[in-house]
Amino acid sequence: MKDLIFIVLFSLIFGFMACNTDKIKSDDMKEAEYISAATADKLISEMKDSLGEDHAFRIERGVKQVAQLWRESDGTTEDFVDFCNSSFVSDSEELSKLFTTLERNFEVINGYYHKMDVELKMPLQLVGPDITPVDMMFGSYDASAHLNDDLYSNKIAFITALNFPFYSLEEKTELGEKWSRQEWAYARMGDRFISRVPANIQQEISKTLTEADAYISDYNINMYKLRNDKGEQLFPDGMKLISHWGLRDELKSNYADTENGIEKQRMIYQVMKRIVDQSIPVKVINNDTYTWNPYTNEVRDNDVVSSPSEDIRRYEIFLKNFHVMRKLDPYSSHYPTQIDRAFDGTMEIPKKDVEELFKGLISSSQVKKVAAFIEARLGRKLEPFDIWYNGFSSGETVSEDRLTAITSAKYPNAEALEKDLPNILVKLGWSTEKARQISSLVTVDASRGAGHAWGAEMRNDVSRLRTRIGDSGMDYKGYNIAIHEFGHNVEQTITMNDVDYYVLNGVPNTAFTEAVAFLFQKRDLDLLGLQNPNPEDEFYLALDNFWSSYEIMGVSLVDIQVWEWLYANPDATASQLKDAVISISKAVWNEYYADVLGGEDEILLGIYSHMIDYPLYLPNYPMGHLIDFQIEQQVRGKNLASEIDRMYTQGSIIPQLWMKNAVGSPISIEPLLSATDRALEELNK
Structure with a gap:
């Protein structure tokens, strides 16, 4: 599912960043070095002497932040000094008033720009007439692209950065547990202006990500046009599935079909591989004119029809995302790559910690135990597509x-x-x-795509x-x-x-x-009133969460490693990127999945559309599974609504502190592993 869509991605644009690599450093970034370190240090010393050591931390952090963001166009060195002296708020009551004013007005600005974005993108995202080039122009337009420039020009950004210090993830982790709600709010205000990204780059990011979204939203396969080697139609008339969501969910649903389910699953699996390696014929994408045998790759309209493969289009879109997101790198001193922004900046959990959680679960002894349990239920050896097995239930599956x-x-x-x-x-x-x-x-x-949720601002x-x-x-x-x-x-x-x-x-x-x-x-x-409580439900729930985590953690590792490869090979072509995705998918499969599901050198882990549509979004899903399981344990036997209200009104403090307050412990795989062991013990009796 595609969730929090553009809001999540645009937070990458409007947050973080300042200056980094020389290779792509722009003239604008050179301007950002206009205020020398010596000037800032001298001013800090003078302000400390004038205002006292009680304000030393805020003075030092604020002045340095403003110095980093100040450009020649903002004024002379003397203007910088005068601004800091006149705009620093030392009185706590006055600081609170400033915070309230900023918070109120940022809500107004964010809210109404968001409304504009929603309206402009409606023709692209909702069911309606065919998308026109003009629709795409408006949908790609970012009305707020110049907002940050304006807020720097009128000095609002500088007032915010000067008075509300930025804290690193490490500092938030160390200090945050003792902060009051107001102190947390001040810290989040300090996250608001730590970069200065030119409007043209923001606009280009908006355009590129919108084009990627449109590509994926219209990537449909007409399943009733698929044919097996006998020329038979397996799927019902009119069935049209979006990749990857619809294909995956149809594959899952066929575990309930004991007659033709396995054949349909194998056909979907073959379609998926064609999409990943790009051997899928162009004429069968979002087109119901022709029949298609995904095994032989033959396209027919009575007679065999010639149809070129998609070739590298999928990876051209992926590569464009990389290049446009990399344009943020020079403006980010705190988070200098998209990888840093995705983990330390947006997720606020270090990548190494995330990878450690993922690798710990998918290499655990429980994997083969759960696989054996599934084999016993299916009555056959597992195949690669059984990575999506979803038959964990205590009763018969409803068709x-x-x-x-x-x-x-x-x-x-x-x-x-x-x-x-x-x-x-x-x-x-x-x-x-x-x-x-x-x-x-x-x-x-009614959505053109698989569906998504888009919150208010x-x-x-x-x-x-x-x-x-x-x-x-x-x-x-x-x-x-x-x-x-x-x-x-x-x-x-x-x-x-x-x-x-x-x-x-x-x-x-x-x-x-x-x-x-x-x-x-x-x-x-x-x-729907179709499921009665069963004492075994909690055991099947644990196994379902475990197997879902096992699947998506591998997909996420592929996504992470592909981005690491891109940064190591920034001049790669789309064809080389395709080879890299396939190679990395095979390597992760061989290390963590081949012994369990078979299929040496499988490329299935590269199918997720998120890799093409939303840069480095995928790791949020397995983290969500872990968080979900711990929350599910917390709410068991309690009122779900009351618990959600209690936990979620904490808001956007850092993840591990949120979890400690919500369920009493940080994010961990141990509760899920323990519950999996217990489930297997009980269900195998």
Whole structure:
């Protein structure tokens, strides 16, 4: 699922950065060195003497930050000195007033720019007429591209940076546990201006990521046009699936089909490999004119039709994302690469810690034990696509056709789903009044893509649930995704409207909003009245979470290693990038999956569309699984709604502190490993 979409990515643009590599240093960056270290140090000494040592830390950190951001166009050295002397606020009450003013006005600015962005992107994201070149121009336009330039020009950015110090992740980790809510809010205000990215770069990033999103949103396979070697059609008429989400979910659903399920799964698996290695014919992408045998790669329209492969288009999009995100590097002294920004900056968990968690789980002894359990249930050896096995349940699996019949009748259109949102929340434990309050701030739209949730940027504005609804109503896949996305909307609404400070709105990182989405998604059958409580449910829940983590952690390691390869090979071509993705996918598979699922040199881990669509987003999913499991243990036996309200109103403090406050311990794989052992012990009795 594509979540928190552009907000998450644009936070990379508007946060962090100052100056780094000489290779791509611009004239603008040379201007940023206008204030010398000697000038800043002299001023710091004078201000300390004048105002006293009680203000020493804020003076030193603030003056250095402003000096780093000041350019010749902002004024002379004397202007810089005068500004710092006149704009530094030493009185605590006056500082509080300044904070309140800044916070209020940033909410106004962020909220209304966000509204513009939502409206301009609607033709690209919602069901409607074909996208025109002009639609793409407007959808790619970033109305706020010049905002940071303006805030530096009118000195608001400098006032903020001078008075509210930036703290590194290490400092937040060391000090944050003892901070008051106001101190946390001040620290988050200090994160606001640590870079100065030119508007043209912001605009280029917006355009590039929008184009990538449009490419993926229209990457559909007409499944009813697929043929096996006997020329047979396996999938129902009209079935159209987006890559990778729809393909993966259809593969999962076929574990319930004991007659043709395995053959359909093998065909989907073959389609996926064609997408990764780009041997997929262009004429079968989002086109229902021809039939296609994904094994032989033959395209037919009565007779065999010649169709070139997609070749490297997927990797051209990926490479453009790398190049455009790398343009932020020279402006980032705190987070000098996209990798640093994704982990230390946005996730706020060091990459080495994330990789240690992932590798610890996927190399654990529990992997082969769970694999053996799955084999026993399937009655066959596991195949590579069983990385998506989802048959962890205590009873018979309800068929996809039956589920679709229920969901399509219940939700024939977006309006029906929106009308039912309050009822869904009441079933999950919210009071009728609170359910209405939350759902009144969520609107549902029919999406071109697989669906996503897009939160508001100001209080009392709506968050948006975009979901795919067919002509015959919402099928089960669409419903399952919609419940996931609604979890995001609920988190977005609570953390925007119920958190005490605007600058603390949201969650520590996107993994935490994924956790709420998973909590909702796994209750989708409960919400339809189709799942009765079973004493074994908690054991199957543990195994499902473990296997899902096993799958997505490998995918995430591929994503991380590909970005590391790109930084090591910045002049690579799209063809070389394709080879690298395939090579890295094979290496990770061979190390962690081949002994369990077979298939030496498999490339399946390269299928995720997030790699193409959202730079380095994937690691948030497995972190979300771990957080979700620990939260699930926390809420067991308690009111889900009350616990979500309690935990999520902490807002966007750092992840590990958030977890300690929420569940009593930091993010860890140990609770999941222990629960997996216990589940296997109980279920194998």
